[in-house]
Amino acid sequence: MAPEEEIAEEEARVEKAVERDGIAISVRNLKNSFGEQVVHEGLNLDVRKGEILGVVGGSGTGKSVLMRSIIGLQTPDEGEVHVFGESMIGRLDDEALAIRKRWGVLFQGGALFSTLTVAENVEVPIREYYPNIGPKLRDEIAAYKIRMTGLPAEAGPKYPAELSGGMKKRAGLARALALDPDLLFLDEPTAGLDPIGAAAFDDQTRKLQQTLGLTVFLITHDLDTLYSICDRVAVLADRKVTAVGTIDELLATDHPWIQEYFNGPRGRAATAAVAREKDKRR
């Protein structure tokens, strides 16, 4: 079989698997290294359509590098990444464009352009991907996205320096939602927020995920976020995804890091808090 035919056959096979299994992101045999440092090796992960997948792991285990590999900001040494059945590796920019429009990203710290207002920040992807949309409609879309994230309309003309940490995150979220994505990447969205602000942000994420039918890839160190809104959790350790499942499923494994993380004092406090919330709702 000619190499192009083999590639076409592999693509068709993955597409069928995506349809059959409802997989939004499939990562196979991923390897990433920086010089001598091997960050990932033989890493596999499936993210199901419509789930919030929490991604956890010790500092430096490569959570952000994994996200960057999926969204094409990091070219892996080896491996395959498919998003909605489309291979993302080695794709030319304009080939990957159609898929790129289907996701939004909230980078660590919000990554807003400091010289642009909140509304202008939200308009950046619209200008980039839909240059034919005129200024009036662009403004309307930006205003709608800003409100969707729970920010007041008055936040639109403000500059990032004039916003609180929580407002900056919401502004970044509004920008991530600008193109009506199917897939949302959130890199430590609640880092640096006070517990009330973090819980409010989690609620907003869940609400948006449910109303918009989003698939969410969520990197976090926040146990409360994992317990309260994640459907499943993937654990990065030893250069791989060592375990993936619900928190109960993870607790049934005997991996020392997982046990220490979820069964340590903070993990137990988060479990107790979730149980209290459930009781309140009954």
Ligand SMILES: Nc1ncnc2c1ncn2[C@@H]1O[C@H](COP(=O)(O)OP(=O)(O)OP(=O)(O)O)[C@@H](O)[C@H]1O
């Ligand atoms: N561009 C780069 N050049 C060299 N090394 C890098 C680069 N990007 C990441 N690394 C290294 O890869 C490793 C994984 O980084 P990454 O940011 O993915 O970790 P992380 O799990 O997200 O950590 P944290 O929880 O602290 O944010 C780190 O040791 C980091 O120094």
